[in-house]
Amino acid sequence: MTGRSQSMRLGVWAAILGLVISGCSTVPTASAPVAITQVSGGVDEPIGVEPLSPEPGASPEEIVRGFIESSASTVQGRPVSREYLVAAQAETWDDTASITVIEPELSAVTSGPENAVRVTGQLVGTVDRAGIFTPEIDEFAIEIPVVLENDQWRISEPRAGIYITRTDFERAYEQRDIYFLDATSRFVVPDPRFFVRDGRVQSTQLVERLLAGPSLWLSPAVVNELADMRLVSNVLVTGRQARVDLRQDGEPSNEDLEGLSAQLVYTLLGQLSIQSLEITVNGTDPQLPGVGPVQELSDWLSFDSDSGGATGVGHYIDAGGVRTQDGNPIPGPAGTAAYGLTSAAVSIDESTGEPLSLAGLAVSGQSSTLYVGPYGGELAEVLPGSRLTAPTWSPVAEEVWTVLNGSDVFRIPTGAAGQPVPAPELAGTGAVRAFHLSRDGARAALIIETAAGPALFIARVERTQDTVTVRSPVAIAPSLSGVRDVSWTSAGSLIVLAIEPGGDQIVPYTIGVDGWGITELTTDGLPGEPDAVAAAPNRALVSAGGTVWQFTLEVWAVLIRGQAPLPGTAPFYPS
Known part of the structure; x- marks a missing residue:
């Protein structure tokens, strides 16, 4: 995704840090996917403005441009797009194979003696059949052959899938999260997918995606309690209540039922207008202790990894000592700079919500x-x-992590010696400058020094009873350069400091865990470039010019209203 045209300034903080835009993958899912361009039951009526049919006598360039514009159609099968093809191809063209998203500024010119139109532009990324986005920044170039059929130019060899501009893609598709469980089954983990904006409740589609399973990239880091389930019928939505009827060979345990309930509740109630959910498995109510037959989000708040960070107080470093956001030193020697700290992190006691370690x-x-x-x-x-x-x-464990000498990952359980964590791909990627575990523990955000400079990567954390491994780091923001710092806003989104495209200044951005939705934040109020950032749900701190600032009322402001900026660096929130 390019930061140039996709970045924007937003004035409402809740619309930025409160936005859940999660999940990460660069490969197709392991199970049989649901076609992203289709809707359960079919969509026969257009939603919004439908593309135009080809004009009589249109030139080859106009035909190709019209074909690309017609990809914004939300009608199943894209009948208007097929009008731009020769008759034989109109019958067989597969429009569901994949989606290639390009920037709106594209060129389409006739080239060569073979009656082909060359389309060039800037690639944003691709979306596979399962709705998984993969960012790209390469130049886009394709030759589209055209021929005369009945004295009208038509495309003779369309490639499978569609090409669509970013602006049309944003109008025609929307991103939703489906939720799996972390390896310890304590938290739900978001896996973002794109769906057609069909104007209908997407409850059945979301459940179908859950049944199909996580992305192949994420799969080793999560658990899917719906893996062996089948959907008996479409999800029934009555008012603001939904009903999901599932079937499985054998009887699931209470632990399994709790996990699948949390997955369904967060997938459906967390994003749609649905407020309650009734679940049956093999025709019966799960009858879970403390949970009624009609479930609500409040029944499963313990599975929300963001809830702890929502109340934690911001901290920062001042002259080697740790202080809280009100400017006071924390208790004990760390607050009095006894250790000369340059950065720090705090864990939370789950039972009290108070700082623990x-x-x-x-x-x-x-x-x-x-x-x-x-x-x-x-x-x-x-x-x-x-x-x-x-x-x-x-x-998911009382242990602190760090990276030694750019590639050696260590975890140190409380009261125990440090243990190396295998991370086989890191050594060949570049030196790790920052490493932050996600709030659900399934991913890690890294800043890696590549040949092109420091870049943002996401890796998955695979955990079994006996081993923990960091695997498959992928670059999720190739359009951002000079990445300086990163922090998790939620389990599915981050805030990152990077150089603005075409400039030389460090600015803050929010970004989804899959690389979609890069959004530039304002720097209004800051005394200079931000050099470090900390985030929590709906909140953020930065240090700039040797002082610490918080985002409030559309600008960066001092920590204590009416007082001078407080000196400090390296802000952080408990996690």
């Missing part, structure tokens, strides 16, 4: 030291090294 990094010259201990208490040295990344806490 503190990990702090001290950097002196060419050496780094990681300290860990109770929040407000003494810290112990747990890992020395020549270069360590800022610490990050795992949300």
